Amino acid sequence: MKSSLYIFLLFVILFSSFKNKEKEKQIHVHFETNKNQADRDSIVAYAKKYLGTPYVYAGNDPKKGFDCSGFVNYVFKNYGVTLPRSSGEYKNIGTKLNPEEFKVGDILVFYGYKDKTIIGHLGIICEANGMKSKFIHASSGKAQCVTITSLDTEHYTNRFYKCIDVLTK
Known part of the structure; x- marks a missing residue:
């Protein structure tokens, strides 16, 4: 039971990290798009x-x-x-x-x-x-x-x- 909880927490941490990276990519792409419209x-x-x-x-x-x-x-x-x-x-x-x-x-x-x-x-x-x-x-x-x-x-x-x-x- 304890190991299942650790695996679940590890999964949550990794998934949160992945989602934050995706947001960073979206912001960067949006900035590049604005830059091109100068x-x-x-x-x-x-x-x-x-x-x-x-x-x-x-x-x-x-x-x-x-x-x-x-x-x-x-x-x-x-x-x-x-x-x-x-x-x-x-x-x-x-x-x-x-x-x-x-x-x-x-x-x-x-x-x-x-x-x-x-x-x-x-x-x-x-x-x-x-x-x-x-x-x-x-x-x-x-x-x-x-x-x-x-x-x-x-x-x-x-x-x-x-x-x-x-x-x-």
Whole structure:
């Protein structure tokens, strides 16, 4: 009789522990779901946390540094949006937007600095104003870090390929 009671108590303790673990999992999944529903302003605010992070070729780690595609990939991944890791892969994704359709959180795609036939740079619009928009990006230029730049500078206007929305389903 005594051993039956011990087995019963052990079963109750184990079952209670299992139920608590299930509740923890449900809370965690719910949090992940909310995290994925972030708005455009939240994405830009998150991106701005990395202003000044050094430019590092092939970088995608805020502790070491970012390149342009590593930065864009890292920011959107935080919100559950999977994007290509290489800037060249952006040539054929997304729908090209007209300047009056640009929104905060859209991605600007640029040709390379030397070669106007390949994609060479990316940024995230942080202030939408058509071709006068401002964007946050990991710059390999003078800044050598994550910085904010105006699209209407000659350097970027001449290299502009397209703007895409990756958030609207």
